[in-house]
Amino acid sequence: MEGYGDIGILMPVTDSGTTFSFEVSNLRDGDYYPLVTAANVVSTVSGGTGEVAIASLYGSGFPYRYVKVVLDYTPTTATVFTFCVKA
Numbered sequence: 001m002e003g004y005g006d007i008g009i010l011m012p013v014t015d016s017g018t019t020f021s022f023e024v025s026n027l028r029d030g031d032y033y034p035l036v037t038a039a040n041v042v043s044t045v046s047g048g049t050g051e052v053a054i055a056s057l058y059g060s061g062f063p064y065r066y067v068k069v070v071l072d073y074t075p076t077t078a079t080v081f082t083f084c085v086k087a
Helices: none
Strands: 006-010 019-025 044-046 052-054 066-071 082-086
Touching: none
Parallel strands: none
Antiparallel strands: 006 052, 006 082, 019 044, 019 066
16 A cells, blocks of 8 residues: 555445554554544544545555455454455
């Protein structure tokens, strides 16, 4: 994801929660930290099933290579999130 200006995420059909957040890292097997706003508040997004949840994760030039989705619920089946990026 590193270097992309606009990053969106599509809400999966099986999604039963409404809010989720992200953890980020520059190493796939490294430590992951919550993605926070400029005010040091954990960044959360929400959306409905099949919607684009966000238009931009970070703004200009996302500085992290890896992103994990943190759900506000425990899924009972495999959940696939689709990330959309704009170069």
